[in-house]
Amino acid sequence: MTAVRRTLLLPPLSAAVGGALYRQIIDGLKREISEGRLVPGTPLPSFRGLAEELLVSVITVKRAYEELEREGIIYRRQGLGTFVSDLARDRSREAKVERARGLIQEAVREATEAGLTTKDVVQMLHDELPKQGASRHAKRT
Numbered sequence: 001m002t003a004v005r006r007t008l009l010l011p012p013l014s015a016a017v018g019g020a021l022y023r024q025i026i027d028g029l030k031r032e033i034s035e036g037r038l039v040p041g042t043p044l045p046s047f048r049g050l051a052e053e054l055l056v057s058v059i060t061v062k063r064a065y066e067e068l069e070r071e072g073i074i075y076r077r078q079g080l081g082t083f084v085s086d087l088a089r090d091r092s093r094e095a096k097v098e099r100a101r102g103l104i105q106e107a108v109r110e111a112t113e114a115g116l117t118t119k120d121v122v123q124m125l126h127d128e129l130p131k132q133g134a135s136r137h138a139k140r141t
Contacts, residue, residue: 025064044082
């Protein structure tokens with residue numbers, strides 16, 4: 001039986017970006033899941049395989065995988081590997097929504113400190129959304 005090489009399309013990790021390397025792995029995997037590039041049941045690379053691919057330590061990957069497993073986004077099966085869970089997309093989306101909420105709160109705080117009105121902030125948001133392609137990805141819940 002030959003080993004299957006599983007590669008992920010995660011952006012390069014950087015200590016200069018801010019945030020721990022394991023957190024960058026978590027964020028990258030959540031993004032891949034929430035955008036549908038990693039679907040439930042997809043096998044993930046081994047700790048060692050991903051560490052070699054990303055040029056980080058095995059401990060860094062292990063820590064990221066353990067946190068994702070605690071969140072229910074991935075699961076491990078002894079002797080089989082690590083896989084994307086059936087609940088991953090919903091859980092990943094929930095995390096992204098919470099992060100977006102925090103960023104919006106921070107933006108509103110900055111705007112208020114800059115003396116912008118509610119109308120100014122709403123207009124800025126209205127102007128920015130089409131630039132990010134938000135209207136085509138919008139999903140009403």
